[in-house]
Amino acid sequence: MRRIYDDELKSMHAQFTKMGLMVNENILLAVKAFINHDKEAANRVKKNDKAINNIELEIEEMCFKLIALQQPVSSDLRSIVTVMKASSDLERMGDHAVSIARSVIRVKELHNKRIPLVEGKIAEQAEVVKDMVEDSLDAYIRIDVEAAYTIAETDTKVDDLFVEINKLCLKEMAKDAEVVPGGTDYIAVSGYLERIGDYVTNICERIVYLKTGELSELN
Template sequence: MRQNFEEELNDLHVHFSEMGMMVSEAVYKSVKAFINHDKELAHNVIENDVAINNREAELEKKCFELIALQQPVTSDLRKIITVMKACADLERMGDHAVSISKSTIRVKGNKRDPKIEAEIADLSEIVKKRVEEVLEAYLQYDVTKAREIALKDNQIDEAAHSITEKAIEDMKRSSDLVIGAADYILVASYLERIGDYVTNICEWIVYHETGKVVELNTKNKDI
């Protein structure tokens, strides 16, 4: 009986990792679509979001079944709760990738700012790297690495703030740039929120290992 339970817990672990890779790809594709004005790729991200949502629902259902049928002890219960909470954060990251894709589809012939778009591309690379790092930390339940990743969130915040400031300057300079600049601000905010959810997962890694709910980033964010 115990061996079967361990196998089911391991399956949760694997399926979470697969969901994480799906989300990481969605984030990458959404920004690539935005920068390249690729509406077809943006539609692809939106269509594939169903698979991410289904994976979260499957994981959540399995977690509830394990709790109800196996009545896990404290350490195993923490593992199940960690999966439930962290996969919810992944699902929200996927939602923001969809929002970026919708911005791509919405833009029609607006004047663009190549310099800001280059900064958005750079920010997306940082965010993608953080997502990959937190997934690796989760697979290893590496508390030290999780704390280090959370400390890097300021880098994402500062880059998003820089993009916002430059977009506002564009708005002031030319009315032709207002619509495009508004999208830059939105996309930067979506990427920043994805970074916040990375921090959330870092906190769930710490919870899994210590049993303590900690705040690794003091700014306002959803847990």
């Protein structure tokens, strides 16, 4: 029975990792779609999100089944609760990728004037977020608390870029009224990336909880 239970736990963790990779790919696709004004790619982001939502429901069902049928010991229960909470964070990250995709479609339809400097900063912010997501998944697999703290600290860079992008947009919008609609979208997209960074920090907090049993705010 224990072997079967361990296999089910491994399957749960594998599904969570799979979901994380899917979310990360969709975030990157959404940002590339936004920078390239690629409406087709934006629609793919929206389509991919349905698969992400489905896998989250599968994970939730697996977790409830493990709790209801296996009566897990405290360490295993902590692991199950961690996956439930962290998969919810991943789902919200996926929702923000969809919000970025919707901005793409709006920008494409309105033919907004672009600000290349800001687009470069958004690409830079997205790269930091991508690394945070990938590193957090790796830290989760290894239950690496030190890595979790380091990743959470990186979120400060995401926040700083959000502030910088806001200032750049406001400066350009003040000089040229034609960039106001596009500038508003740049600020929104950067804000979505900033919130994704916050959710990655939440996952890092789950990693610390998984290892220590203690809830800590890392940022």
